Amino acid sequence: MHVDLFFTPHQTDELALREKTVVVIDVLRASTTIITALSNGAREIIPVATVESAVKISGNLFGGVILLGGERNGKMVDGFDLGNSPLEYTAERVKGKAVIFSTTNGSLAIVKARYARELFVCGFVNVGTVAEALWRTPRDFTIVCAGSDGMLSMEDSVCAGMLISRVGAGGTAEPELSDGGLVARTLHRTFGRGILKMIRSSDHGRHLAEIGFGEDLKYCAALDTLPVLPLLEGDVIKLRSEVEKKVTVDNSQES
Amino acid sequence: MHVDLFFTPHQTDELALREKTVVVIDVLRASTTIITALSNGAREIIPVATVESAVKISGNLFGGVILLGGERNGKMVDGFDLGNSPLEYTAERVKGKAVIFSTTNGSLAIVKARYARELFVCGFVNVGTVAEALWRTPRDFTIVCAGSDGMLSMEDSVCAGMLISRVGAGGTAEPELSDGGLVARTLHRTFGRGILKMIRSSDHGRHLAEIGFGEDLKYCAALDTLPVLPLLEGDVIKLRSEVEKKVTVDNSQES
Numbered sequence: 358m359h360v361d362l363f364f365t366p367h368q369t370d371e372l373a374l375r376e377k378t379v380v381v382i383d384v385l386r387a388s389t390t391i392i393t394a395l396s397n398g399a400r401e402i403i404p405v406a407t408v409e410s411a412v413k414i415s416g417n418l419f420g421g422v423i424l425l426g427g428e429r430n431g432k433m434v435d436g437f438d439l440g441n442s443p444l445e446y447t448a449e450r451v452k453g454k455a456v457i458f459s460t461t462n463g464s465l466a467i468v469k470a471r472y473a474r475e476l477f478v479c480g481f482v483n484v485g486t487v488a489e490a491l492w493r494t495p496r497d498f499t500i501v502c503a504g505s506d507g508m509l510s511m512e513d514s515v516c517a518g519m520l521i522s523r524v525g526a527g528g529t530a531e532p533e534l535s536d537g538g539l540v541a542r543t544l545h546r547t548f549g550r551g552i553l554k555m556i557r558s559s560d561h562g563r564h565l566a567e568i569g570f571g572e573d574l575k576y577c578a579a580l581d582t583l584p585v586l587p588l589l590e591g592d593v594i595k596l597r598s599e600v601e602k603k604v605t606v607d608n609s610q611e612s
Numbered sequence: 613m614h615v616d617l618f619f620t621p622h623q624t625d626e627l628a629l630r631e632k633t634v635v636v637i638d639v640l641r642a643s644t645t646i647i648t649a650l651s652n653g654a655r656e657i658i659p660v661a662t663v664e665s666a667v668k669i670s671g672n673l674f675g676g677v678i679l680l681g682g683e684r685n686g687k688m689v690d691g692f693d694l695g696n697s698p699l700e701y702t703a704e705r706v707k708g709k710a711v712i713f714s715t716t717n718g719s720l721a722i723v724k725a726r727y728a729r730e731l732f733v734c735g736f737v738n739v740g741t742v743a744e745a746l747w748r749t750p751r752d753f754t755i756v757c758a759g760s761d762g763m764l765s766m767e768d769s770v771c772a773g774m775l776i777s778r779v780g781a782g783g784t785a786e787p788e789l790s791d792g793g794l795v796a797r798t799l800h801r802t803f804g805r806g807i808l809k810m811i812r813s814s815d816h817g818r819h820l821a822e823i824g825f826g827e828d829l830k831y832c833a834a835l836d837t838l839p840v841l842p843l844l845e846g847d848v849i850k851l852r853s854e855v856e857k858k859v860t861v862d863n864s865q866e867s
Contacts (some may be wrong), residue, residue, distance in 0.1 A: 361763070362764075363762075364619060364764060367622055367623045368623060368762040369762060507618075507623040507624060508616070508618070508623065508790065508791065508792055509617075509791055509792045509795060511791040511794060511795065514791075514795065535763065535815055536760075536764055536765055536766040536814055536815045537764045539766060540764060540766065540769065540795065543798065543799060543802050543803075544795060544798060547802070548798075559791055560790055560791045561791075
């Protein structure tokens, strides 16, 4: 099982990720928000790269209850229903709804990985679940961290290292690591015992605290609080159980 | 003193690096080869991004003795005089000559940083000298690692961490680090006591050993064996002492 790692989506492109198993990590906060929304009953997340696309798509969709969510520079976009704080994505707000979602860094990572064979969304809140999906059916995978405007993010890198460590601990063999994977595992070993402290002192963590989202840091640092597996199916992100139900229904219709 | 760090040149561009103090690190092997060539008396290095540019420029230059050097995928380019092994750049080959130089990753980093206010070339072989230049006259700086085809390289990252640690040790205050700088310093603390071992097990180190450049690894892992300071002046890289001599001459002509 070979693991590659990109610390920012700027380092890769659609072609390089095509047909791969990809894990997208944006701890602060797109991953954590997507995982939260789906855990709280959102029907699906529709990731888009730009605010313009989000608005355009929302105008073209009928028949469902649609919310617009996301941020630019950490703050809610004018005209959107929700920002990028996971705490906003309560069951009351999102249950049964589709969320068109666009953020500065996380959405770019997901959009670049859109032709992946399978794409999982991972944060500290579900890292154990993603790891288990990977070690139970071992295959090569590529981690794409969202980073921050082209710079490596400490919190994404440590989460990537934790994912790698847990895949190794769960399975029968240690994953083969490229330099990037080895860096992430080293960071996890150095900073993994104090996730919240690490997040609070990270570049992006300090920025979020400054603009009033200090509570989000604690939420995003919690380990395995939301044991779900969001994955991309076509153009939308759903929980695996939902995707499997649909596949079962499709199969039964065919037979 | 604030330190930023890009682990690959793909994460940044000319505009972001404009007017900055930039340190380019490509341990295997462009940095080490440039430092070696200049130490061995090469007059100047002319970094270019593409093989086509190298050939074109070499055809336009008169009045000097010109060599073409560099590689693609680790190997010498057809029609070039020299590859990218520092061991080739002996005084017999390079003394008094200008070298037009193009490599897969290192040249891209230098070309992206071409509008920097000042640009230093750094490897393990001169890391102490670059560190001293930075702590003696403290200023913010940005490290651009060459990486490998858009992926982080362990050896560049550890060298960056060593540079940061030495700048901190030499000066009166610890540099302020972004997440990237903190990652590099962590890697240096983890792997810095066994540079050659780290290089031999890195992705690029293993590749070079496989294609017959195992000897280069030992040469590139040596600490402070070439205490010189290559810096970009206009479009060419020279040693600082040469640049200073020229500045002195220019000043005396003006006065």
